[in-house]
């Protein structure tokens with residue numbers, strides 16, 4: 001059968017190669033390291049962890065990333081099996097001894113009879129054959145330019161500008177209200193696309209002080225701390241002038257607070273619906289380099305967000321990623337060139353675990369297609385399905401930014417009277433997901 005070529009032997013490319021090879025397809029991994037390096041990688045090993053050594057929570061009953069671990073283990077995932085083999089004690093988290101981890105992934109793949117590793121950078125989008133592009137957040141410049149030429153400049157980003165995302169259910173609706181600025185939008189749906197949180201003058205002044213005083217993260221050496229307009233960190237806007245935010249993302253115009261119709265707010269924080277389900281809202285214009293701990297404290301000063309639960313905190317990083325909702329079909333194929341799939345962080349997921357997960361799916365899908373028995377995308381109720389559904393369809397394309405797995409991406413579970421019982425609800429999500437994933441795996445591995 002046809003050979004599968006994978007560009008990038010990181011988290012996603014390694015897992016994709018393993019899955020496809022085990023399905024019975026010959027695989028070539030094209031990895032540019034050690035010939036060509038990046039500012040974050042230090043070795044020539046496959047699956048190098050570039051920063052923290054944590055796979056985050058390993059709780060597969062109460063945590064969405066723990067559930068993703070479970071699903072990958074059930075699918076004979078190489079990254080998870082190797083992480084388990086080199087696990088370090090870390091409470092409820094899965095921490096990994098990074099050097100032996102990457103070495104074992106490298107040795108295992110190099111020893112696989114169906115896998116070949118070719119060293120060297122691929123500089124252009126391939127025109128023929130079956131390919132998976134898994135070149136990650138630090139995709140080399142040449143290849144990125146070639147992708148950009150195919151997708152259009154607006155559809156490939158070099159930095160992420162992540163605004164914090166809040167679970168809708170944790171927003172205090174006694175203080176916040178739904179309204180789009182100047183009531184734009186015809187349908188009720190469009191009217192409910194924005195949530196607003198009002199600020200009086202003293203709250204605004206205290207908020208500006210907190211932004212300026214907060215702990216911030218620095219850019220890495222070589223990461224180029226160059227901002228572009230429209231993506232300045234909120235604390236940098238605050239430093240430029242105390243009124244900047246009130247005239248920018250927090251301007252209080254075109255909005256009326258139904259809780260206090262006679263009081264004109266001094267400033268308004270707007271949140272925009274972040275997914276089709278309406279379970280997640282991002283804080284508009286609040287991309288930030290504040291440290292995570294500082295973010296939660298500062299953002300909970302916003303009236304209506306005192307008890308906010310964050311699905312994701314904000315950030316700005318060097319990060320190459322494509323606009324998957326417009327560019328990819330539900331098989332992770334580039335619509336304009338269906339012989340090419342994308343996998344890993346470049347698809348707009350975030351993190352080692354999520355990237356490996358998207359590699360696992362892309363590897364299986366590509367192999368199934370080559371072997372003439374294509375498989376469907378996993379159900380939305382699974383962690384895998386929730387992620388792929390989000391990046392290939394569920395997310396708002398216009399404001400698409402990288403995403404971690406979280407329960408807000410899943411169709412809500414229906415627990416009678418149980419909405420307030422969070423452990424029961426999360427268990428509901430994970431039980432449902434495990435059953436659906438088990439069924440999907442069984443169907444996907446049925447002999448032809």
Ligand code: FAD
Pocket residue numbers: 007008009010011012013030031032033038040041047048049050051052053054120121122123134135136137138139140143220318343344345346350351352353355356
């Ligand atoms: P990678 O693991 O980066 O793999 C991509 C591979 O493609 C690399 O080996 C690269 O050398 C290769 N490549 C690139 N271009 C080409 C080319 N043209 N030809 C051939 N090969 C090519 N995630 C976390 O979960 N925790 C963290 O703490 C964390 N910290 C990070 C810190 C930094 C500075 C960066 C940049 C990212 C960080 N991430 C972190 C995100 C992390 O990089 C990803 O989650 C994960 O590594 C992505 O997997 P991937 O396979 O998509 O990309």
